[in-house]
Structures are given as structure tokens and as C-alpha cells.
Amino acid sequence: MSGQNSFEAMQKIRRRVRLCDYLTVAQLYLQDNYLLERELTFDDIKPRLLGHWGTCHGINVAYANLKSFFRDDPDFVFILGPGHGFPALNANLWVDGELEKIDRSATRDANGIAYLCKRFSWPDGFPSHASPMTPGIITEGGELGYALANAYGLALGHPEKTIAVLIGDGELETATALDSLNLRNLLTSEKNGRVLPILHLNGYKISAPSIYARKSERELKELIRGFGFEPVWIRGDKPEHFQAALNEPHEAPFYILETEKGETGPNRHQVAHQIPLKNPKTDKYELEELTEWLKSYDMGELFSRKKGITL
Numbered sequence: 323m324s325g326q327n328s329f330e331a332m333q334k335i336r337r338r339v340r341l342c343d344y345l346t347v348a349q350l351y352l353q354d355n356y357l358l359e360r361e362l363t364f365d366d367i368k369p370r371l372l373g374h375w376g377t378c379h380g381i382n383v384a385y386a387n388l389k390s391f392f393r394d395d396p397d398f399v400f401i402l403g404p405g406h407g408f409p410a411l412n413a414n415l416w417v418d419g420e421l422e423k424i425d426r427s428a429t430r431d432a433n434g435i436a437y438l439c440k441r442f443s444w445p446d447g448f449p450s451h452a453s454p455m456t457p458g459i460i461t462e463g464g465e466l467g468y469a470l471a472n473a474y475g476l477a478l479g480h481p482e483k484t485i486a487v488l489i490g491d492g493e494l495e496t497a498t499a500l501d502s503l504n505l506r507n508l509l510t511s512e513k514n515g516r517v518l519p520i521l522h523l524n525g526y527k528i529s530a531p532s533i534y535a536r537k538s539e540r541e542l543k544e545l546i547r548g549f550g551f552e553p554v555w556i557r558g559d560k561p562e563h564f565q566a567a568l569n570e571p572h573e574a575p576f577y578i579l580e581t582e583k584g585e586t587g588p589n590r591h592q593v594a595h596q597i598p599l600k601n602p603k604t605d606k607y608e609l610e611e612l613t614e615w616l617k618s619y620d621m622g623e624l625f626s627r628k629k630g631i632t633l
């Protein structure tokens with residue numbers, strides 16, 4: 323159950339994040355030509371763009387790093403607070419074959435990619451937020467605040483479990499999430515599992531500055547210490563930093579994953595909470611930007627019709 327710090331392991335995490343970032347963008351925008359096998363046209367773009375991009379890269383980073391570190395632990399659980407980042411979660415579940423287990427059309431091949439992308443935010447398809455249709459989801463992911471409480475609930479009486487929980491910095495402004503930090507005091511017994519909170523400090527709640535991102539590093543760390551945790555800062559999306567943080571021995575760690583909202587996407591000067599390019603169906607410059615954005619992940623190196631996924 324320990325992390326593998328080899329160069330290959332880090333490359334694998336990076337490649338998985340790139341693959342899931344690509345699939346996230348493809349779900350948000352594409353209704354055809356999912357692998358960019360010909361030039362992207364207006365017809366390839368969905369008529370109604372509905373979903374959340376801003377939080378997704380951070381989710382993909384957290385998922386890939388945790389998956390790599392806890393890969394041998396059958397009792398490891400990941401809880402996602404920002405359920406609006408559903409295309410990222412769905413991409414990861416598709417990559418792992420979890421989606422296919424409950425939905426036979428979600429095969430890990432080109433047909434499955436078409437199915438995943440076309441049906442995201444589509445009538446009778448996947449909703450735009452995590453929902454009980456999603457493997458492993460027990461509550462609707464549209465309402466922020468309950469992730470940490472759910473994590474402690476799951477840990478109760480389950481000493482074998484390790485539960486990592488990603489909490490948005492906007493989410494931590496809800497009374498429910500903030501007060502759930504006190505639950506640590508109730509679960510110190512060895513009869514319970516371990517909860518690993520990860521604050522996703524991407525700076526914004528929708529597109530306004532989050533309170534926690536405007537505190538100084540020292541003030542935020544003091545706040546976290548006040549709840550009895552040891553703050554462990556993870557700067558940026560480099561797997562080396564994430565894996566090093568997971569490898570540090572701490573009694574009660576509270577990870578702070580600092581990313582830039584909308585990272586790896588366009589329009590980085592604006593805060594891209596939902597759809598960063600709004601008109602690629604009608605604006606040829608935006609279509610070009612979307613093409614460049616999708617190409618930046620070099621999907622051809624990560625997936626081919628013949629070989630499938632190569633991580």
C-alpha cells in the first residue's frame with residue numbers, strides 16, 4: 323500500500339491525468355469525432371454545452387495520485403466533494419472499467435469513448451453531476467458540504483478502511499463541511515478507519531475568490547491545526563509532490579492541494595468554472611481554440627483504436 327516513486331510510476335500518473343483531462347473536455351463538448359480523426363467541425367459540437375470544467379483537472383490529479391498510491395489496498399475509498407466535476411469522475415470510472423461493470427455500453431474502446439462523451443449532459447444520458455447512476459455514488463453530487471461527514475460516517479467501525487475525501491475550497495465555506503472537521507475528535511479510537519481530507523485550493527468558489535484562498539498560508543495552516551490536523555501542502559499538479567506528501571508519516575494529515583482553477587484549459591485569465599469556450603459551435607476562432615485545447619493532450623499517444631488505452 324505504499325507509493326511507487328519511480329520515474330515510470332510518475333509518468334503513468336501524468337499520462338492518466340492527460341487521458342482523463344482529454345475525456346473530460348470531450349464529454350463537455352463533442353457529439354462526434356471523439357478521437358479527432360478528422361478536422362473538428364461545427365457539427366461535432368454539442369448544441370447545448372452544460373457542465374463544469376474548472377474543478378476537473380484537480381480531480382483528475384487527485385484521482386490518479388491516490389489510485390497509484392493505494393493501488394494494492396482493497397479497503398481504500400475515494401469520496402468526491404465537488405460532484406459537479408462529474409465528467410472527470412466519469413472519465414476515471416471509464417478508464418478503470420468500473421463504468422462498464424454496471425453499463426455494458428461503456429466499453430474501454432473507441433465505441434465506449436463515443437458512448438461516454440455523447441451521453442454526458444444529454445437527454446436520458448449521464449447527468450451533468452454525480453448521481454446515484456454513477457458506480458459507488460450514494461448521494462446526489464449537486465449539493466456541496468456532505469463529503470467529509472460521509473467520510474467520517476464510513477470510517478466509523480471500519481478500522482480497515484482508509485478514506486480520502488476531496489473538498490472544494492468553496493465547499494469548505496458551507497457550515498456542514500466546516501463543522502465536519504470537528505468529527506475527527508470523535509473518531510480517534512482504533513476501532514475506526516482513517517480519513518484523509520484533501521482541500522482542493524483552486525482559489526475560487528464558482529468565479530469569486532474563496533475565503534480560504536485569500537487567507538495567508540500561515541493563517542490557513544493555523545486554522546487547520548486548530549481542528550487537530552497536521553496541514554500538508556501540495557503545491558501544483560506534479561505527481562512527485564503529491565506522492566511525497568502521501569509518503570510523509572502523519573498522525574492526522576490534512577492535505578491542501580493547490581491548483582489553478584481551469585488548469586490545462588484555455589481562457590486562463592478568466593475563471594473557467596463551467597464552460598470556458600462558449601461558442602465553438604458557431605465561432606470559428608473558438609472552434610480552432612477547442613481543437614488546439616484537445617490536441618494539447620496528445621490523445622493519440624494514450625489511446626488507439628487498435629491498442630486501446632496505453633498508460
Ligand SMILES: Cc1ncc(C[n+]2csc(CCOP(=O)(O)OP(=O)(O)O)c2C)c(N)n1
Pocket residue numbers: 376377404406464465466467489490491492493494496522524526527528532583595
Ligand atoms: C449547498 C450548495 N450551495 C451552493 C451550491 C452551488 N455551487 C455549485 S458549484 C459551487 C462552487 C464550488 O466551489 P468549490 O467547492 O471551490 O469547487 P470548485 O472551485 O473546485 O469547482 C457552488 C457554490 C451547491 N452546489 N451546493
